Amino acid sequence: QLQLQESGPGLVKPSETLSLTCSVSDGSISRSSHYWGWIRQSPGKGLEWIGNIDDSGSKYYNPSLKSRLTISADTSKNQFSLKLISVTAADTAIYYCARQSGVGAADYYDYWGQGTLVTVSS
Amino acid sequence: QSALTQEASVSGTVGQKVTLSCTGNNNNIGSYAVSWYQQISHGAPKAVMFGNSLPSGIPDRFSGSKSGTTVSLTISGLQPEDEAVYYCSTWDYSLSAQVFGGGTKLTVL
Numbered sequence: 001q002l003q004l005q006e007s008g009p010g011l012v013k014p015s016e017t018l019s020l021t022c023s024v025s026d027g028s029i030s031r032s033s034h035y036w037g038w039i040r041q042s043p044g045k046g047l048e049w050i051g052n053i054d055d056s057g058s059k060y061y062n063p064s065l066k067s068r069l070t071i072s073a074d075t076s077k078n079q080f081s082l083k084l085i086s087v088t089a090a091d092t093a094i095y096y097c098a099r100q101s102g103v104g105a106a107d108y109y110d111y112w113g114q115g116t117l118v119t120v121s122s
Numbered sequence: 123q124s125a126l127t128q129e130a131s132v133s134g135t136v137g138q139k140v141t142l143s144c145t146g147n148n149n150n151i152g153s154y155a156v157s158w159y160q161q162i163s164h165g166a167p168k169a170v171m172f173g174n175s176l177p178s179g180i181p182d183r184f185s186g187s188k189s190g191t192t193v194s195l196t197i198s199g200l201q202p203e204d205e206a207v208y209y210c211s212t213w214d215y216s217l218s219a220q221v222f223g224g225g226t227k228l229t230v231l
């Protein structure tokens with residue numbers, strides 16, 4: 001059973017960089033024909049898509065975050081990562097990593113990490 | 123303001139059938155399949171429907187339908203464990219982004 005686990009600092013200061021890593025076990029992120037993505041959820045709010053990276057390294061970013069965002073993958077470690085620069089309190093959220101699979105014409109996130117809370121505060 | 127509109131809350135009794143809706147436009151629901159996610163007590167979301175298909179392990183009490191730019195998730199024979207927030211999601215080509223609805227809180231009375 002594929003497992004995803006987010007890791008990274010739980011507290012980031014305003015204007016600094018938020019960095020998270022998703023470690024994938026019992027499955028490979030390369031040559032997998034899947035997308036690997038990040039979704040966040042601000043306290044008490046709904047889900048917001050951050051972006052995806054596919055197994056060829058192509059990246060897809062939420063336009064509202066694109067100028068601050070980098071998603072990358074390290075296939076040797078079977079991990080993918082998120083970097084968000086110049087964070088503000090509005091970036092405080094639970095950050096989830098997830099795998100997106102396509103079946104026919106339908107894509108969906110079929111495996112999710114447990115999520116990690118990142119608070120932006122001085 | 124979400125690109126996809128869902129009811130804020132829906133309730134039903136055990137055994138009842140309830141339907142949750144998700145309305146978008148031709149840039150999203152009108153063009154792409156929709157997935158539905160269940161989030162129980164602030165845990166990680168779990169997919170309960172993609173297109174008109176059920177992910178492995180999801181009971182067939184869950185079903186989906188689509189009419190134009192509105193999709194619906196129907197839960198037949200409502201169970202206490204179905205109490206959760208449900209989100210719809212799809213791709214929006216005008217926004218070039220995966221979009222989520224605001225979520226519907228389903229209460230099982």
